[in-house]
Amino acid sequence: MNFFTVLLLIVIAGLAYDVMRQRSQSAGGQPAGPRDQAASLREAELERELAELRERVKVLERIATDDNDTRALAAEIDRLRDS
DSSP states (O other), X not given: OOHHHHHHHHHHHHHHHHHHHHHHHHTTOOOOSHXXXXXXXXXXXXXXXXXXXXXXXXXXXXXXXXXXXXXXXXXXXXXXXXX
């Protein structure tokens, strides 16, 4: 075997390893690398932010649909526009 044959075998082995790793991850395996862990952390952060935004929307909906304070809210908005 010459140098180029050995190099070719190493490249083929690396490619085969990469394909097997990707298949195991897509089949429900655990994240294997730092890039996957960073993506998982980012996803958790986005889910937390989404939950906070949903809570804020609930509060705003409650404020906007509260019949007792509708006139007071409208007056406050008008007052804020004028200032």
